[in-house]
Amino acid sequence: MTSPQKAKGSSFEREVAVFLSKTYGESFIRAPGSGAYIGGKNQSRTEILHEGQIRSFKGDIVPGQSFPKFNAECKSYADFPFHQVLAGSCKQLDSWLEQLMSVEDPGDLNILFMKFNRKGKFVAVQTKYTWITDNFIYYTSPLGDWILIEFNHFFNLNKDLLKTYSGTPTQITPITDTKSANILSIAV
Numbered sequence: 001m002t003s004p005q006k007a008k009g010s011s012f013e014r015e016v017a018v019f020l021s022k023t024y025g026e027s028f029i030r031a032p033g034s035g036a037y038i039g040g041k042n043q044s045r046t047e048i049l050h051e052g053q054i055r056s057f058k059g060d061i062v063p064g065q066s067f068p069k070f071n072a073e074c075k076s077y078a079d080f081p082f083h084q085v086l087a088g089s090c091k092q093l094d095s096w097l098e099q100l101m102s103v104e105d106p107g108d109l110n111i112l113f114m115k116f117n118r119k120g121k122f123v124a125v126q127t128k129y130t131w132i133t134d135n136f137i138y139y140t141s142p143l144g145d146w147i148l149i150e151f152n153h154f155f156n157l158n159k160d161l162l163k164t165y166s167g168t169p170t171q172i173t174p175i176t177d178t179k180s181a182n183i184l185s186i187a188v
Contacts, residue, residue, distance in 0.1 A: 012076035013060045016113050023159060026064025058103045060113075063166065070166040071108040073100040076115040085139050085148065097124070097143050109165040113151070121151035129165050132157040 013030040020028040063070035075096055084090035100110050112124040125131060127138075127145040137148040155162075 009074065009076050012113070012115050013074045015115075016072070016074050017061055020061065021064070023155065024064055024067075024163060026066060028064055028067075029062045031058070031060050031062050058105075059100070066168075067163065067166040068168050069105075069108050071100065071104055071110045072113060073111075074113045074115075078117045080114065080116045080119065082137075085137055088140065090139070093124070093139065094141050094143070097141050097146065101143050109162065111162070114148075122148050123151055123154045124148050125154075129161070131161065 010030065017028045017030050020026075059070075059072045060074045061070070061072040063072075073096060081090060081092060085093060096112055096114075100112050104110055109129070110126055114122045114124065116122075124139070124146045127147055131147065131149070131154075133147070133149050133153065135150065135153060139146045139148060
């Protein structure tokens with residue numbers, strides 16, 4: 001029988017997958033086993049899996065086709081010690097970031113989705129990327145620098161940036177030069 005906490009976490013993973021599917025018009029789904037199959041101590045399993053299988057078991061959300069560098073974890077808890085984040089050391093957040101980063105591949109866009117009772121939903125993203133926001137908490141963990149942003153605020157301002165950072169760097173996007181009517185290609 002599933003524990004209430006596990007059911008709550010699975011429900012939030014489905015909620016995030018549905019939101020992302022609607023937002024980007026692509027299929028995002030909750031990962032089978034929520035990433036536990038290749039995460040943490042099971043990292044050695046990646047040696048016997050092909051790229052598509054690894055992508056399916058990496059993190060909590062299997063992304064749409066045009067998001068090959070998307071790596072996400074989802075956490076839904078009753079409470080969260082924001083005061084520890086503001087004080088500069090939060091072991092709970094550090095453990096979640098460690099879980100997220102344990103399955104990271106070079107060039108991945110790593111994002112932590114969080115939901116707390118009576119507090120709302122938030123995301124944590126790395127500061128190595130440029131994000132648009134005017135309300136955030138800056139946090140330095142053993143795994144680098146991160147910012148925490150309210151969920152809806154993040155997506156209202158960064159929807160396109162998230163897709164750009166999660167896409168394949170060699171993806172070619174045609175752009176029309178209106179002056180000479182030539183087609184140009186640029187890497188996104």
